[in-house]
Amino acid sequence: MTEVPPGVEFHTFTVLGRCARTGRLGIGTATRSLAVGARVTHARAGLGVVAIMAIADARLGHMALKLLDLGYKAPSVIEELVKGDPYAEYRQLGVIDADGFAAARTGKMNRDWAGHRVGDDFIVLGNYLTGAHLLDAMEKAFTADPTEDLEERLMQTVEAGRDAGGQHGGQQSAALLVVDDRPFAYVDLRVDVHAEPIAELRRVFDAYRPAIPYYNLRQVDARVPPLPDWLRDRGR
DSSP states (O other), rough: OOOOOOOOTTEEEEEEEEEETTOOEEEEESSSSSSSTTTEEEEEEETTEEEEESSSOHHHHHHHHHHTTOOOOOOHHHHHHTTOTTTGOOOOOEEEEESSOEEEEEESOOOOOOOEETTTTTEEESBOOOSSHHHHHHHHHHHOTSSSSSHHHHHHHHHHHHTTOTTTTTOSSEEEEEEEEESSEEEEEEEESSSSSHHHHHHHHHHHGGGHHHHHHHHTTTTTHHHHHHHHHTTT
């Protein structure tokens, strides 16, 4: 692969996943760049989840969701994105649709090591990584326990990528996005800049996880009590 100047989302590793049991779709990611969740992660309930990496163009994420809404399956979405993008070889793309079809593409201009792996209900991919072994570790983490909640599996997979060596230069930002059957995100957490963004994302996620049902309920029922009272009533 050809060396090019670092772009917005070079040095990134990502997991996309689907839970066949619940229908949830999600993505976890980390990168050397700032605010990775603002550009790489895209998802919509009932449609799919999308990663746009390596010189990321967030417009492609929105386009991918529009194509899914028109009935395109993941492989066709990738084809259409590449067809209309003059910088396709600078991108790294991943898509899982709501029916479980998955596809990914690593452009030739991504920095070594770069690649992707597509499995049943998951994609792991990255660029400017320390090696292919990183995807091995991520795949092992994601597939370890299919009964675990998708958001936890995604979090563990990003941690596995870090522990396997991550990308050259380390990470500065991380994000976790999960959707279910509602028109708003089930989980949407970001660490935009931090010396240890994955550890910080884990801290935020562990604090937020007991409150996930609360915040999803509060959006549709304004009568729910304050969070401390709600947690206390449930023995938490």
